[in-house]
Amino acid sequence: MSRKLEVLRAIVEDYVATEEPVGSKSLAERHALGVSPATIRNDMALLEEEGFITQPHTSAGRVPTDKGYRLFVDRLAGVKPLSAAERRAIESFLEGAVDLDDVIGRTVRLLSQITRQVAVVQYPSLTRSTVRHIELVNLGTRRVMIVLITDTGRVEQRILDAKAEVSDILLGELRARANALCVGKRLNELPDLLISLAPRADQEEEVLSSLVVSMILEMAIEQSEERIVLSGTANLARLGPDFTHSVRPVLEALEEQVVLLRLLGDAAESMTVRIGHEHELHSLQGTSLVATGYGRAGEPVGTMGILGPTRMDYPGSIASVRAVAQYVGNFLTESGS
């Protein structure tokens, strides 16, 4: 690898470590590059011309630009092995998890702890998972509870206000048919399948079943229920006083579920790193996202990742996110089928 790139890597590493602009002299000292500061200065001048680094003001050290970070993660970042403590934490954090909420909660906390950044975890997406069971419960007083259980352990329920009293027998029939039709199918197939449930001679049943069907569809489709949880927002405040003015917009953005969905939405299956201005939202300019899908091998059901300052430890973050995602994926697959 050319020395110029070696210098860029050194700059990124030092800057991430010290959080201060790095100059040619300290660079020559801390890294065994085998050349003098003057030579490094020449390389740095070139790197600056090409837009990989800048100086905040004349006569200060250099700081990587977003473009510089991009090159770094694409071509220069090696894999950083996890520490023993991290590995241990990952292997034990799911012990004793009782339900899906618990699993997701533990995951997001773990991620924020080991990366010391804001962690973001999307619940297993309803549309990508399959139906394990549909339950209809007669609550009396003209109310029916509908429960939808997916193979990823997610349980969604609604209470339906039927217009008339509901007969248990009728409900049982409906339940049986709904399950026969839907179990094992993906949620996004439901609309087509459920059509055949609707037409039926009996008047009473007609009303009820169409209500039930529409409610199930609502549950399956409604994207707003694509929940995302986050943790570790306190880590944002750690970013030195220079970040203080920008922490508010970031926090505000993070409170919008929609923004989070968009944030993770494009981050498809494989490891995705989005740096600074690569975000659409410009309140997230100073931050980077490291995210990946999780779930069955090659068939992710959701996305998780971390969000931190562009000046972050990419190799470490990538390693952590990947390891956690893999572990959770295995866990869901094992316990889920």
Place this chain on the structure above:
Amino acid sequence: MSRKLEVLRAIVEDYVATEEPVGSKSLAERHALGVSPATIRNDMALLEEEGFITQPHTSAGRVPTDKGYRLFVDRLAGVKPLSAAERRAIESFLEGAVDLDDVIGRTVRLLSQITRQVAVVQYPSLTRSTVRHIELVNLGTRRVMIVLITDTGRVEQRILDAKAEVSDILLGELRARANALCVGKRLNELPDLLISLAPRADQEEEVLSSLVVSMILEMAIEQSEERIVLSGTANLARLGPDFTHSVRPVLEALEEQVVLLRLLGDAAESMTVRIGHEHELHSLQGTSLVATGYGRAGEPVGTMGILGPTRMDYPGSIASVRAVAQYVGNFLTESGS
């Protein structure tokens, strides 16, 4: 009311409004106290002796102490009527809420919006509400789903790993008996009631029912499931740069469910205001809590409130929290029974 107290009120109001230490002169100008600055200075000296106000440094204006705020909320704070916009927001924010999660989510967002502080809402406590329905669902492959529905709309579910295949008939019997026994009862009565479910001649049923019973009890008792949600943490960053150093510990504290539970735990039924050092946790020293119970009249099922800097608009916050709590309480009562 003595003029001294009038002065204290004026100081609190001005300080909350301007966020700057308030001096005798501006005080005399902005408030029609009918006396000269010199007189006010005398009163202020007394107030300072008694510990209600301090000056940050010798020649600066006065700032209320925690004790001063305490006196203010106890004896001086009038009721501030809600603005028309607030009233409108409160009356419409629950329209179209689909389930309990949704209700709580909307509530916490509303509260943080209108008070511009961090809002905290506790889910209806399981132990205080009553059972509406218990459902047992045979999932096949030796699994049984247990669903517990309360009158507040909360739905709790667990999946039970029965040791053997489960017969539907058996499960139906168990379901019927469990419901006959528990519906309408409070969750904390369940332990006593469920004892009678356990002893039974049949061997197979014996095993299953004891498993089910213990699971139901776990659901009813487990306090860790007393979930609390919060919103509006971005508002913490609004608190000027002087607060910047203290925002991190606060955020950290807020991420601990346990802390939140303790925070709201003591805030019983009626309106509670906890100011600064009155918190046990000293990372919350600079903050105040305004909280109240909500639920059926005189029989709260949960707590909600807001957390902000001690320097906050108490009358406004109290009015908002009270109004929202009342509205949510009504909503739950109406739709819940």
Place this chain on the structure above:
DNA sequence: CTCTGGCACTGTCGCCAGACGAGTGCCAAT
């Protein structure tokens, strides 16, 4: 006894000038 106007005192904040130092860019030499 209470209130008021006057006055001296004190600490903070903003401003400016000067010293310092880190770091650069360029150039001539190897």
Place this chain on the structure above:
DNA sequence: ATTGGCACTCGTCTGGCGACAGTGCCAGAG
């Protein structure tokens, strides 16, 4: 292509200075 040297640039730190806001105290008036 690399290196040492050197002049130059700017940002940061420091100390001093004056303006300012607000106080405490005191003597006098109602």
